[in-house]
Amino acid sequence: MSTLVSLFADSRKVRLVVFALMLVLFILGAGAPEDAGGFFH
């Protein structure tokens, strides 16, 4: 818990997490690979 609190206390880390989330969403949304796993979902 203390680790979580210290993580959010550091705004640079929060911005890094938001930046990473932004990139993940963009990559998932922009890409259109056909994955063998996707077919069985």
Added chain:
Amino acid sequence: MILLGAFSVGLAAAVLRGLILRRELHPFEVRWMGLLFVAFLPQLFAFVLPTRFEIPDFWASLALISSQIGLLLFALANVSRPGFPLLALGLASNLLVILLNGGWMPISPEMVQRVLPHVSPDSWQIGARLGTGKDIVLPVFQTRLWFLSDIFFIHYGWNRAAFSPGDVLVALGGIRALWALADRPSAVPRVSASPVAAQEG
């Protein structure tokens, strides 16, 4: 999953670069972040959440196209940032071939058999959407701009995947953007620091 693999590679490279150069990772300023989250929502419901089984193909295709248009606007708004020219180009490439082929990413029957070797050919058909994904099965000769479709194949671990030139550009753009996290602070416009942070620095 292959695009998330590229993201992991980029993140690992950025962390390693930061350690070697003894720099902290700093995200650079990105405009219109809200547009990104709003634009992704239709794809979340159409391709990720269990709602994808309920949404008819027509609406799923519309969700894909509208979402990618929003994402393209977001990428163009940030095209001066590291990696975003590649991200925008890759997305535009995917969107173009999707628009020209009925609203889905084309994949050839031969490629489907390579990606899904253990799935009976009776479970998919030419001219129809493949599963609940973003692809439509089309022979190469019926595909407009076939060279922008899912023409590449990768077999990694227990998984197999087909991907497009646009996907490659998106992956490279993502890696480039992550690499820039360890740039010198003055090299890229950064998110403005608070006065407290400035005093600490």
